[in-house]
Amino acid sequence: MKALIEIEKLKVQYGKQVALELKHLVIPQAQITGIVGPNGSGKSSLLKAMLDLVPHSGSVKIQGTDLKSQKERVSYVPQKEAFDWNFPINVFDLVLMGRYGPRSFFVRSSGKDKAIALEAIELVDMLKYKDRQIGELSGGQQQRVLIARALAKQAELLLLDEPFAGIDASTETKLLSLFEQLKDQGKSIVMVHHDLLTAKNYFDFVVLLNNSLVADGNATETLSAQNLERAYGGSFNFTK
Amino acid sequence: MIESFLNFFSFSHPNVVIAAIGVSLIGFFSGSVGTFLVLDKKSLLGDAISHSLLPGICLAFLINGSKSPLLLLTGAVISGLMSTYFVDFISNKSKLSRDAALAIGLSFFFSIGIMLLTYIQHNQGSNQAGLESYLFGKAASISLEDTVMISIAGVLSYVSLLIFYRQLKATIFNRSFASSQGISIKFIQALLNACAVIMIAIGIQAVGVVLMAALILAPASISRFYSKRLEKILILSGLIGAFGGLMGTAVSYTLEGMPTGPWIVLVLFVMSILSIVLNYFKTKWQTRSGL
Numbered sequence: 001m002k003a004l005i006e007i008e009k010l011k012v013q014y015g016k017q018v019a020l021e022l023k024h025l026v027i028p029q030a031q032i033t034g035i036v037g038p039n040g041s042g043k044s045s046l047l048k049a050m051l052d053l054v055p056h057s058g059s060v061k062i063q064g065t066d067l068k069s070q071k072e073r074v075s076y077v078p079q080k081e082a083f084d085w086n087f088p089i090n091v092f093d094l095v096l097m098g099r100y101g102p103r104s105f106f107v108r109s110s111g112k113d114k115a116i117a118l119e120a121i122e123l124v125d126m127l128k129y130k131d132r133q134i135g136e137l138s139g140g141q142q143q144r145v146l147i148a149r150a151l152a153k154q155a156e157l158l159l160l161d162e163p164f165a166g167i168d169a170s171t172e173t174k175l176l177s178l179f180e181q182l183k184d185q186g187k188s189i190v191m192v193h194h195d196l197l198t199a200k201n202y203f204d205f206v207v208l209l210n211n212s213l214v215a216d217g218n219a220t221e222t223l224s225a226q227n228l229e230r231a232y233g234g235s236f237n238f239t240k
Numbered sequence: 241m242i243e244s245f246l247n248f249f250s251f252s253h254p255n256v257v258i259a260a261i262g263v264s265l266i267g268f269f270s271g272s273v274g275t276f277l278v279l280d281k282k283s284l285l286g287d288a289i290s291h292s293l294l295p296g297i298c299l300a301f302l303i304n305g306s307k308s309p310l311l312l313l314t315g316a317v318i319s320g321l322m323s324t325y326f327v328d329f330i331s332n333k334s335k336l337s338r339d340a341a342l343a344i345g346l347s348f349f350f351s352i353g354i355m356l357l358t359y360i361q362h363n364q365g366s367n368q369a370g371l372e373s374y375l376f377g378k379a380a381s382i383s384l385e386d387t388v389m390i391s392i393a394g395v396l397s398y399v400s401l402l403i404f405y406r407q408l409k410a411t412i413f414n415r416s417f418a419s420s421q422g423i424s425i426k427f428i429q430a431l432l433n434a435c436a437v438i439m440i441a442i443g444i445q446a447v448g449v450v451l452m453a454a455l456i457l458a459p460a461s462i463s464r465f466y467s468k469r470l471e472k473i474l475i476l477s478g479l480i481g482a483f484g485g486l487m488g489t490a491v492s493y494t495l496e497g498m499p500t501g502p503w504i505v506l507v508l509f510v511m512s513i514l515s516i517v518l519n520y521f522k523t524k525w526q527t528r529s530g531l
Contacts, residue, residue: 076420087279088468097410100424104406107471133468153421155435175360 001205004029004157004188005050007069012045019045021212022058027205032183033190036223038232041209043192044079048158051076051217062157071085072101075150077160080143092130095121098152116224118169120152122146123178141165147175151182158182160191176202199223245494256493259379262387263485263500266443269394270452271459271481273439275402275474278460280412281527283453284339285324285433288346290440290452292323294353297374297444300359307370309386313393313441320437323349336375353449377448377501379489390442397435404431409470448501455481458508465515484508 005027020042027033035043049056052068060067067074085168098120099113109117121127124144134142143163150158158179164172169196179189183204193199199206199219206222208214214231215222248483277286284484293316300315301307302434331341357375360368373381401408411428419425436456444452450483463476488504 051416053416053419071420074420076417078414078416082416083414084281088464088470088473089409089413090469093469094413097406097413097417098419100406100410100418100421100423100426102407105403107402107405107522109406149417217326 001028001031003027004062005190006062007050008059010046010049010056010060012042012054012056014054018211020209022046023213025207025213025216027188027190027207029188030183030186031188031204032179032192032202033188033205033207034199034219035190035207035209036193036196036199036231037209037214039230040211042211043194043209044161046207046209047076047161047190048183050074050159051121051177072153073155074157074159075153075155077146077150077163078160079161080139080146080165082140083146085137085142087134090131090133091121091126092117092135093132094134094145095148095152098149116154117148117152118240120148123151124148125174126153140171143167144171144175147178156187158187158189160189162192162194164193164195196223196228241494244492248490248493255380258384258387259382259493260486260489262382262390263379263489263504264482265387265390265394266439266446266487267455267459267481267483267487267504268478269390269445269481270439270455271433271477272398272461272474273435273478274456274458274481275460275463275470276401276408276412277436278298278464279470280432280459281387283457284342285327286436286440286456287453288323288327288342288349289320289437290444290449290456291346291353291480292319292349293320293441293444294374294449295319295349295356296322298356298371301349301360301364301368301371302356304365305364307368309383309389309445313389316441316444317437319349320441321434323422324433324437332425373448373499374444375448376499377444377446377451377498377504379446379492386445392501393438393442397438398404400431401435404428408432446489446500447504448499451501453506454508455484458505458512459484462508462511462515465519480508480511484511 003026007022007025010022035046037043045054048054050060050067062070062073095221096109096113096117099109103231121130124147126141126144126148129141147163163175182189200223203219206219207216208222208227210231215227249255278285296315296319297312300311304311327341327345330336330344360371370381385430402463407423407428410421410423411425415425440452443455447455459477459481462480463473466476467473484504484507487507489499491503492498492500
């Protein structure tokens with residue numbers, strides 16, 4: 001496995017509360033990586049620190065350069081709950097935002113950007129809803145739209161915060177096969193995930209957190225009963 | 241009375257035309273900038289800014305002894321920007337929530353403003369006459385010079401918002417996402433604050449510091465009933481603000497000595513109520529016909 005992201009001495013702190021402290025972590029290229037751990041174990045903080053969205057110390061590098069200076073190489077899908085779904089915008093315009101950047105000036109997007117946005121909407125099978133107001137979508141559809149927006153950026157690394165939270169099983173399967181497709185195209189996918197039952201089947205690489213790194217590596221070994229006990233506490237029995 | 245109200249719309253008197261254009265422009269620009277503030281859930285910020293302009297206006301007058309619009313505007317903008325930094329400082333450095341910090345900033349700046357205004361009224365003789373119209377607004381006091389300044393400041397702010405429109409839209413929709421796209425949240429935030437301060441500063445002459453927030457917030461709140469697209473809401477809010485401004489000016493010209501601000505707000509309030517009622521029946525009709 002080739003390394004894509006290298007994290008050194010990362011520390012995320014909210015006030016006096018240390019949310020996450022990592023000595024060293026490598027995330028592989030062209031793989032689906034799952035970040036797993038109990039609530040409040042620093043999963044979302046890891047994504048946010050990678051994107052420089054929360055104050056932190058330490059370094060996050062993508063193939064040797066600081067990730068925060070290479071934001072065009074990363075797409076980010078925040079948690080669905082972080083959005084105001086009453087915002088006056090339709091599906092197409094929201095996905096088009098994936099094409100926005102620091103050099104987007106004035107109101108109109110280019111024809112090329114619009115074509116890319118439409119392609120992304122088609123990939124998540126939402127084309128017939130493209131003119132719908134985002135508040136009128138179901139939870140699963142909203143998630144698909146957020147992913148389409150991230151795809152529209154055409155970045156090589158995709159960071160997703162709980163993309164499967166609150167969506168139905170069939171959407172989950174479809175999204176997973178979409179991620180597999182992206183992986184085959186050479187893209188790297190990193191997602192926060194909280195369902196231990198599916199984690200073993202979904203991910204090539206797993207990062208198990210509990211405010212620090214408990215274990216990382218291939219899914220079966222990392223999610224061993226012993227490791228899970230260390231991450232989730234003594235009473236946890238996952239193997240039964 | 242109806243006759244003099246209609247007489248206003250014949251625009252036969254040049255002063256009336258200047259005031260009507262000035263206040264309509266104020267309404268248009270405030271409604272447009274206000275749309276971003278409302279969607280950014282920053283409604284209270286508009287109120288805090290407008291109240292905090294008063295000390296700046298009074299100080300500018302005290303220092304210079306003249307009521308030159310550009311001078312008073314400069315004073316207003318400086319104290320408006322100071323208040324936004326003050327509010328940010330309090331909410332970042334203390335455990336107070338943002339709305340508490342805003343309320344503190346608003347009342348602190350406003351009380352200083354009232355102190356200075358009272359001092360000026362008692363100590364500056366007839367020179368100061370008219371300064372009190374900044375409290376509730378007086379369209380009749382808007383001169384050609386004011387209208388030119390309103391147009392320049394308004395167009396400049398509006399154009400800068402249009403230049404950064406897409407980055408602004410992404411930022412107020414979701415900051416984390418916008419930041420992950422490489423957009424500078426700090427810059428966009430500062431731009432929006434600056435435009436809000438400028439719009440409010442040019443608006444208070446007509447509407448007054450006490451009610452200016454309504455001219456910022458009401459148009460966007462009304463137009464959200466009629467469209468689900470930001471671009472349309474933006475244009476509609478501008479037009480609603482301009483209409484409110486025009487009607488308020490008409491009333492204040494018709495009824496001798498009436499302040500403009502309250503009438504503008506009243507017109508916008510009636511439009512809000514009508515929109516709420518219309519929307520209620522529209523939704524009811526749609527559910528009944530199964531749409």
